[in-house]
Amino acid sequence: MTDIARAAGCSQATVSFVLNNTQGIRLSPQTRERVIEAARVLGYSPPEMPALRAAVPSSMLDGTIGFVVDQLATSPEAVVAIEGARQASWDAGNVLLVAQTMNDAVMEPRAIQSLTARGISALIYMTIFTREITAPEFLHDLDIPVILLNCYTADRAFPAVIPSEIAGGQRVTHHLVEHGHRRIATITGEPWMQAAQERLAGYRRALATADIPFDPDLVVEGDWSASAGYAATRKLLSLNERPSAIFCQNDRTAIGCYEALKEAGLRIPHDISVVGYDDEEISRHLFPALTTAILPHLAMGQWAIEQLEGAPRAGRGRHPITKLECALVERDSVAATPERR
Incomplete structure (x- = not known):
């Protein structure tokens, strides 16, 4: 959407409204056409998911997934990971419920209990800083799959994904x-x-x-x-x-x-x-x-959702830590030394 917004000369929000056919937003036909044409030139196509989801009976939806993170406001990584999980969830017809816990010893278990009371079928547990954690006991007690995002445990009790x-x-x-x-x-x-x-x-x-x-x-x-x-x-x-x-x-x-x-x-x-x-x-x-x-937090969020298919219940077995590539994006701030020019 960033690329399309730059090419179309509009904001990323406008691109989102056009590509998702958001109702209630008054955009001129010229703006809509400009965004769609920019997307077409760049090789993108508007997603078909909104219409697809509308056609799927509610009885066929796979369920609701919980996503808890200790901090949302300190940096964009948590929001990016949530967006990756949201995209993958919606592709499967799932709803994503998000809660911020601030790693509070009292409120964190209450937040997760509130999510489980709403019938979540799985839980993604994220920390904003990559680190080894001691999983709270209530995570082991859950009767649903749990995926760790940007953190891991020494005993490898849960599938986990971190950046490489x-x-x-x-x-x-x-x-x-x-x-x-x-x-x-x-x-x-x-x-x-x-x-x-x-x-x-x-x-x-x-x-x-x-x-x-x-x-x-x-x-x-x-x-x-x-x-x-x-x-x-x-x-x-x-x-x-x-x-x-x-x-x-x-x-x-x-x-x-x-x-x-x-x-x-x-x-x-x-x-x-x-x-x-x-x-x-x-x-x-x-x-x-x-x-x-x-x-790669977007990819990590998507990965976490993809692992839920057939994932074991919380804390059962020993699982590897998956590391996703931090790919290089070459732009204009690097040049060869004089000897190489």
Whole structure:
């Protein structure tokens, strides 16, 4: 929808209203035709699901799926995962009910109890930060399938899906190496977080594979914010030998990095290449557009729904942890070193 909105010269919301044939929205025939034509040119076709669902008798619907997440407002990842689950649920004629729990020891079990009282046939349990959890006892007691999203347990009692962060960090760094960069800096997230640890591990693995010595001066700790990216970039530029490329471990950090580089009179990517991570909407609109890695929460939400077919009841058996690829999105913020040009 983002691509279609850009091509049609309208908002993503307008594209959604047109493609889903939303009733009660007054859009001109010209706007509708422009959106449909942009979709056709880009190779997309309007979904047939609304009409299909209307034709399916309610007795044939498979049921209602519960989705609980500890936090919704801190970042877009939870909403993206919910959208992936929603798409896959609706494809099968299921309804998705969502609850935010804030990981509260009292309210979380009450929220899940409220969902089960409404007859959910399965539960997706998500955490906003990727991590190992100790599953609450009430999850083991549920008589429905439970899927963990962005988290996992040591005993592997539930099917789980997380991003493949080490491979993602390695792929992003390797992309810079492929362009001839050897002095590659990275601005990390908060070190206690698994995502930051694994992206850094992937960065180090890519350097080792390319026989590039690890330089701790090129690693600056951040906190995922634009202000931290700005401060960290200024620190990197103060080194006797500045880096030729900077791996920002999320896109918000890259925003601050861009500002610091431009303030210093440096051109991206001619003077310094920059890569991000997460593929947030802002990455498409930075100038130059930011090369980044996709955080696969949409695919993770879809995967979670797909696993429910034939899934065992909660806490039964031992299950693998599935890791989904953080694919690289190449845009305009990386260039070859002078030696490679």
